[in-house]
Structure formats: C-alpha cells, structure tokens
Amino acid sequence: xxxxxxxxxxxxxxxxxxxLTCTVSGYSISSYxxxxxxxxxxxxxLEWIGSIYHxxxxxxxxxxxxxxxxSVDTSKNQFSLKLTYVTAADTAVYYCARxxxxxxxxxxxxxxxxxxxxx
Amino acid sequence: xxxxxxxASVSGSPGQSITISCTGTSSDVGNYNLVSxxxxxxxxxxxxxxxxxxxxxxxxxxxxxxxxxxxxxSLTISGLQAEDEADYYCCSYAGSNTLLFxxxxxxxxx
Numbered sequence: 001x002x003x004x005x006x007x008x009x010x011x012x013x014x015x016x017x018x019x020l021t022c023t024v025s026g027y028s029i030s031s032y033x034x035x036x037x038x039x040x041x042x043x044x045x046l047e048w049i050g051s052i053y054h055x056x057x058x059x060x061x062x063x064x065x066x067x068x069x070x071s072v073d074t075s076k077n078q079f080s081l082k083l084t085y086v087t088a089a090d091t092a093v094y095y096c097a098r099x100x101x102x103x104x105x106x107x108x109x110x111x112x113x114x115x116x117x118x119x
Numbered sequence: 120x121x122x123x124x125x126x127a128s129v130s131g132s133p134g135q136s137i138t139i140s141c142t143g144t145s146s147d148v149g150n151y152n153l154v155s156x157x158x159x160x161x162x163x164x165x166x167x168x169x170x171x172x173x174x175x176x177x178x179x180x181x182x183x184x185x186x187x188x189x190x191x192x193s194l195t196i197s198g199l200q201a202e203d204e205a206d207y208y209c210c211s212y213a214g215s216n217t218l219l220f221x222x223x224x225x226x227x228x229x
Contacts, residue, residue, distance in 0.1 A: 045221070048219070061217065109166070
C-alpha cells in the first residue's frame with residue numbers, strides 16, 4: 001500500500017526558509033509517477049505549489065516560482081520542498097501528493113502538515 | 120493566473136441532487152479536458168472524485184458525476200447523503216505545465 005508522509009518544522013521565522021520532506025512508502029519514487037506539493041492556508045482553499053517528475057523535471061506555480069525548489073532523493077525515496085523568504089502569508093497546511101505521468105490530477109495525498117510562519 | 124470560480128456554498132436535502140459549478144477561461148477549463156474534482160472533509164486530506172472532466176476513479180460512488188460546457192465544469196452529486204457534506208474543489212490544467220484550483224465550495228446536507 002503506497003503512503004505519503006510529510007515531515008518538517010511546524011514553525012518557521014519570517015524571512016527564513018521553509019523546508020519539508022515527503023517520504024513515499026510502498027513504491028519506488030523513481031517509477032512513472034510524478035510528485036507534487038499543494039498548500040492550504042487556514043480556512044482557505046487549495047493552492048498548487050509545484051510538481052517534480054521522475055526525470056527530474058520541475059514545474060512551479062508562477063506566483064511562487066521565484067521562491068520554490070522541489071527536489072527528489074531517490075536513495076531515501078523522498079522528495080522535498082524549499083520555500084524561501086517566508087512571510088505570514090505562507091502559513092498553511094502543506095500536502096504532498098502523487099500523480100500519474102501523462103495526467104494532471106493527484107490520486108494519492110499525504111495527511112498534510114501545518115507550518116506556521118511567526119517570530 | 121486567477122483561481123477558478125466556484126460558489127462559496129451549496130446545500131441540499133438527503134436524496135436530492137446538487138450541482139457545483141467551476142468557471143474558468145478559454146486558457147484553462149475551456150481549452151483542455153483536464154478538470155478534476157476533490158472532496159475534503161474537515162481536517163482531512165483531499166480525495167480525488169472526478170478526473171479528466173468526467174471520469175470517476177475506482178471506488179468512488181457513481182452518485183458523483185462530472186460534466187463541462189465551454190469554460191464551466193460541473194460536479195453533480197445525486198442521491199445526496201449526510202456523508203457527502205464536505206468542501207469540494209475543482210482543479211484544471213492551465214497550460215505551461217501548471218495547475219489551477221478553484222476557491223472551494225462548502226456543501227451542506229440539510
């Protein structure tokens with residue numbers, strides 16, 4: 001059974017870098033799926049952050065592109081999110097998710113992790 | 120890119136049918152057959168309910184159906200049940216390898 005689990009600090013200071021990891025269990029991350037990050041500010045809607053393919057290709061939300069990096073560590077079966085220069089507006093539940101190459105939807109999601117930006 | 124437009128809330132009684140709309144533009148919803156719908160219960164992760172406008176994943180009730188006309192996609196839930204009460208989000212491919220979500224709709228089962 002494939003599962004995704006987000007991990008990382010729950011509190012980040014303004015102007016610092018938010019770093020999260022998604023651990024994939026039950027399936028090789030280097031196979032024909034792609035992996036994405038989506039966030040949801042408290043009480044608000046979903047926002048796609050970006051996706052990474054097994055080839056290493058990355059695609060980002062244009063509104064976040066200058067601050068986002070998504071990478072894969074195949075040796076650990078993990079992929080990661082880095083978001084620089086965070087502000088209170090980046091406070092959200094961050095979800096990692098899986099999509100099938102050639103499609104544009106996420107069929108499996110992690111439980112999500114809340115990241116609060118505050119001094 | 121602006122978020123796709125959804126009604127903030129809809130409601131219906133058990134057994135009734137409801138429809139949630141998702142309006143985009145000719146650059147996203149209207150240009151690709153790539154709209155998906157997600158159901159989210161409070162405190163839970165989203166769950167895929169419809170993909171590629173009209174397709175239903177294995178295990179999703181056939182009470183859920185998707186359709187599209189022009190720049191507006193729709194999710195219809197028939198035979199409304201108490202367990203359907205949740206937030207619903209549409210999502211569309213928006214070109215240039217990007218995705219765009221709607222603002223979400225809160226479904227209340229009366």
